[in-house]
Amino acid sequence: MNNSSEFEEVDLLVKKARIAQEKFERQGSQQLFDLACQAVGWALMEPEHNQRLAKLAVKETGLGNVSDKIKKNHNKTLGLLRDIKGVKSFGHVSEDEELGLSLYLRPKGVVAAIVPSTNPLATPVNNIINALKCGNSIIVAPSPKGVRPLRELLSIIHHNLSLIGVDQDLVQMVPMPPTKGKTNRLMQLADMLVVTGSQNNVKAGYSSGTPALGVGQGNVVTIIDETADIEDAAAKISVSKTFDNATSCSSENSVITIDTVYEEVVGSLCSEGGLVLSEEEGSRLTDIHWKNGKMTTDLLAQDIDVIIDKVDLKDRASKDTKFLIFPTNKAGATEVVCGEKMSRFLTLYKVKNISEAIELALKIQEYQGSGHSIGIHTKNYERAHEIAMKAKTCRVIVNQAHCFATGGFFNNGLPFSLSMGCGSWGGNSIDGNLNWEHFVNKVRVVKTIKENKPELIEVFGDFWKETSK
Structure with a gap:
């Protein structure tokens, strides 16, 4: 035609x-x-x-x-x-x-x-x-x-x-x-x-x-700090990561955890269906999922048995395996593995403290996901407010299964939506759902009202006072 x-x-x-x-x-x-x-x-x-x-x-x-x-x-x-x-x-x-x-x-x-x-x-x-x-x-x-x-x-x-x-x-x-x-x-x-x-x-x-x-593009990073309810965090990450085979732009792609609770986090994620990959297995997974820096369709939103078969993990996976965990320290613009995945696997990072966690989250989202959202599992809510003032993100999701929470859910106040604006950080005209x-x-x-015209001293007084010192 x-x-x-x-x-x-x-x-x-x-x-x-x-x-x-x-x-x-x-x-x-x-x-x-x-x-x-x-x-x-x-x-x-x-x-x-x-x-x-x-x-x-x-x-x-x-x-x-x-x-x-x-x-x-x-x-x-x-x-x-x-x-x-x-x-x-x-x-x-x-x-x-x-x-x-x-x-x-x-x-x-x-x-x-x-x-x-x-x-x-x-x-x-x-x-x-x-x-x-x-x-x-x-x-x-x-x-x-x-x-x-x-x-x-x-x-x-x-x-x-x-x-x-x-x-x-x-x-x-x-x-x-x-x-x-x-x-x-x-x-x-x-x-x-x-x-x-x-x-x-x-x-x-x-x-x-x-x-x-x-x-904007999603690339959710979730932080688990040392105060978090680790079992609860792992359960929520598992259900969110695997829901509808990770088709959601709000599914967790990277998890950052503090080193003092790292082993507990790994154990809890495994208890919720995670399978930890070796470096060689992680490289194999990466080579299948990305070609020349672009995501392929081989593992995109596929059932876990398809992923296990294509990554050749049948000898390691069990009937309880729901998603894959790739421990790594690779992050930034040259590392595709830290980007959006839309598949049943996530990258796992270990840092010394919350400051390093926030810094790493920013580095990951400078590559992909600016403006979309960051999650944190914590009992110290001040850290969520810290992220709000440091990160280029329009949503900070606290102690929730991210893929449900970001688009609004029955237990939070965000509007129900499947389209999340990412503000100027994500190149969007809107920053809300x-x-x-x-x-x-x-x-x-517009009707006329009583005139409200201030005197100059009312609007410039502070400046004049400061500059006359």
């Missing part, structure tokens, strides 16, 4: 989305917007749908595992619907008499969402719900491997929307087969972009000329 034909397909798609969005906004009902969100959420969360779609996603992408995909689809969608329940996201929302300001919320318009193959169901649903909550329409551009799961999901969404009289053109996907040409055209025509996935896609979004919300507030335009009605 030539570019002209591709453009015509996308142009028609956007035209239909714009007509549907304008009608949706004219109806102007928060109740209708919220009902549409529920229709989308139930399309994925209904147990039979969830199971069927999760199986299809794993089959088509070859990434993750079915049981965890089902849990992810359920919890991420349930949590998002909890977050937005009762929230007013359209129309007149506040009045400040003192400042003479009235605040109104309006939709962005047509949203384009570029979504990854690692989460071909949960991420689109999150984006769709956030878009509809605020009166937008949305067009989803999946990865090639995510096409079939998304197409099946959209058929259910369209059915649910029809039950409540909502136009199906509010939620569409790029025509099959997806191509870079179609996606680029969509990026140019949409009113706003949401880009989750490869950093190449994020850069393309930012350079498209359309306002874009991109998210992507949520409904990013899908609205804010309109302010």
Whole structure:
């Protein structure tokens, strides 16, 4: 198909989305917007749908595992619907008499969402719900491997929307087969972009000329200090590292521990299913997972038995082995092993004290993961605050299973999301979890108030006093 034909397909798609969005906004009902969100959420969360779609996603992408995909689809969608329940996201929302300001919320318009193959169901649903909550329409551009799961999901969404009289053109996907040409055209025509996935896609979004919300690369480093509950930390790291075969950008990639508790940490991680590699085994693993500095697909989000077989560890692994541990001191821009892995293994580092731990975490994330998140297991909460002021990170996760906590969970206060902004440190325009507030335009009605003009002494007094000494 030539570019002209591709453009015509996308142009028609956007035209239909714009007509549907304008009608949706004219109806102007928060109740209708919220009902549409529920229709989308139930399309994925209904147990039979969830199971069927999760199986299809794993089959088509070859990434993750079915049981965890089902849990992810359920919890991420349930949590998002909890977050937005009762929230007013359209129309007149506040009045400040003192400042003479009235605040109104309006939709962005047509949203384009570029979504990854690692989460071909949960991420689109999150984006769709956030878009509809605020009166937008949305067009989803999946990865090639995510096409079939998304197409099946959209058929259910369209059915649910029809039950409540909502136009199906509010939620569409790029025509099959997806191509870079179609996606680029969509990026140019949409009113706003949401880009989750490869950093190449994020850069393309930012350079498209359309306002874009991109998210940074994850490369989670977690510190275990000498005050931590070691068994609890190991259990949480194990469940987080292995969940959905480490497809999450928030899965632990490197663990740094203080030397006085190093052996206890190793023992506890092994008790939770870890297998410690020798230097030779670690080198073998590294050579398989990266070629010329780039991650391969050989071990990417694969079951542990596949990894054990390819790294030739069948004689060493047991039926209880869940993930691999590679002790190393290699870190920095020339050491790929300290980078993001998206596989069931992590690197383990030993340092003398918390200062060295923080310094090493910064070194690792200067290579990959700036702005995303750092974890710490500790009973000394001041150390979390120290990290907040020293590290270039937008989240410090304390005593939690990282892959669940970073995207919001039922026991912390972060918004449920699958897209984590990394601020200027990660080259992003947002530094928080992507949520409904990013899908609205804010309109302010401004009235005059009593003049509040300060005297010069009020604003320059401290400076004048300091410089007159």
